[in-house]
Amino acid sequence: MFHKEGGKIILIATSATVLIYLLSHKFVTLSWLEKTIQIITLVLLILVLQFFRNPNRKITPNEKVVLAPVDGKVVVIEEVYEEEYFKDKRLQVSIFMSPINVHVTRYCISGKVKFSKYHPGKYLVAWHPKASTENERTTVVIESKEFGEILYRQIAGALAKRIVNYAVEGTQVMQGDDAGFIKFGSRVDMYFPLGTQIDVKLKQNAVGNQTVIAHKA
CATH class of the missing domain: 2.70.70 (Glucose Permease (Domain IIA))
Incomplete structure (x- = not known):
């Protein structure tokens, strides 16, 4: 579950990850370099996703x-x-x-x-x-x-x-x-x-x- 404040950033990051993956697959001729670019991009996306995570922590309010x-x-x-x-x-x-x-x-x-x-x-x-x-x-x-x-x-x-x-x-x-x-x-x-x-x-x-x-x- 992600927080609503991250919606725009998550969309941009996900789109950029997909685009970089496709471009690297098409234009990067060295296999190791292609994989490196894709892995780095995926790691960055994961960092964005974990930053905007919103754990479900429902509670019963306690005034004391x-x-x-x-x-x-x-x-x-x-x-x-x-x-x-x-x-x-x-x-x-x-x-x-x-x-x-x-x-x-x-x-x-x-x-x-x-x-x-x-x-x-x-x-x-x-x-x-x-x-x-x-x-x-x-x-x-x-x-x-x-x-x-x-x-x-x-x-x-x-x-x-x-x-x-x-x-x-x-x-x-x-x-x-x-x-x-x-x-x-x-x-x-x-x-x-x-x-x-x-x-x-x-x-x-x-x-x-x-x-x-x-x-x-």
């Missing part, structure tokens, strides 16, 4: 837990000053996604979208300390019954050139549903009220819609 919005490695767990929306100290948890991770962003909790804003910016490597405030990004705040307001931020990386965000202010969203997509490498920052019980550790691999990031007793 915050689930990982994306797949990737937990690279930050620390108290920081969140300057865009809360303008106070929050507990930040960041998940870094490599190009081989699933890049679907899912709503980590059910609730009402209180804030949704896109920011153009740079394309620093996603783990750079300034990426949260200087890279292309979107900021979304969801108000939930158990946790209050939770902010998550999709951040483009050095390879990411487009962030897709489905969150619309004033709408109700359901935990586990698609919230967007980040194309080609990136990270997601999450901001919780101080004192929130965090259930992941640094360098832990998180799985979107499965790994519990925080819970309410």
Whole structure:
């Protein structure tokens, strides 16, 4: 199953693979060179397909837990000053996604979208300390019954050139549903009220819609 954001790219990549295969078969006279070209092209197509994969991870929403919005490695767990929306100290948890991770962003909790804003910016490597405030990004705040307001931020990386965000202010969203997509490498920052019980550790691999990031007793 593939994500809808990859439809156009997958079509182009598949068409190019078929065309290159036919042209190499017709015009390349050296058998080893023909096979090499075809294998490289096929590998590139497979990489595109795996990047836009969208595993079926349907869940039963649970208001007492915050689930990982994306797949990737937990690279930050620390108290920081969140300057865009809360303008106070929050507990930040960041998940870094490599190009081989699933890049679907899912709503980590059910609730009402209180804030949704896109920011153009740079394309620093996603783990750079300034990426949260200087890279292309979107900021979304969801108000939930158990946790209050939770902010998550999709951040483009050095390879990411487009962030897709489905969150619309004033709408109700359901935990586990698609919230967007980040194309080609990136990270997601999450901001919780101080004192929130965090259930992941640094360098832990998180799985979107499965790994519990925080819970309410």
